[in-house]
Amino acid sequence: EMNLSKDRIRLDEILPPAKAEESPEFLPAVTVEDARKLMRAAGMEMVKSRLREIGRNWVPYSEFVRVCGEAYSDPEQGVRVANMLDESGNVIVLGKFVCLKPEEITRAVEGLIPTHESTRDATRRREELQKLEAVKSEIDKRADEMVRRELWAGLGLLMAQTIGFFRLTFWELSWDVMEPICFYVTSTYFMGGYAFFLTTSKEPSFEGFYKSRFEKKQKRLMETRNFDVHRYNELRSTFRPESFGSRPRWS
Secondary structure (H helix, E strand, O other): OOOHHHHOOOHHHOOOOOOOOOOHHHOOOOOHHHHHHHHHHHHHHHHHHHHHHHOOOEEEHHHHHHHHHOOOOOHHHHHHHHHHHHHHOOOEEEOOEEEOOHHHHHHHHHHHOOOHHHHHHHHHHHHHHHHHHHHHHHHHHHHHHHHHHHHHHHHHHHHHHHHHHHHHHHHHOOHHHHHHHHHHHHHHHHHHHHHHHHHHOOOOOHHHHHHHHHHHHHHHHHHHOOOOHHHHHHHHHHHOOOOOOOOOOOO
């Protein structure tokens, strides 16, 4: 009988050795203190989650401590957790109330504290306002001079008319002839004042005439010098300085 097992190739000898089971040595060793830290972290996250679920910005301090103690069996742990949240900045304790969203207070405080960038921008805009005030002061002065010349010319015209009527009444003509002429001249002045009121919505007086003429002269000069009125009003409303280039009044 032939011995076949002698010449048979043993496959188990050429197969790779079985992979040894991984040693649990790669896992970090967890101590009791580490476990306590993990428990405290888990409890802290649970407390934060419950505080977010409240949905309010402010809660009484007693309610805040109660929510902090719900995640622990020890009631005194709630006070310790409340102090930890306050010290870490997750909440802000102000007297008997607790702000659950301190970022809102932070944004409000940041808006009150001027930064270097905002101070520099305010300085630049203030300088721009001062330049615009200087230009507007020159425009107002020029417009006032132009309107005053018109008013003086009007006074001269009235004086010349009165002298002329006086001459015609007592030398060339008579009162019977000049009376209807004076009446129609007066009616013409009245119609002119009425038309002035309709077009300007201002009282037909010397002051009203001055204001109307001043505004027209001022507007024309601003257009000539490319004065930005909208920018001037924007800066003026922002800073509200004590003195601005005011429009002179006729006195």
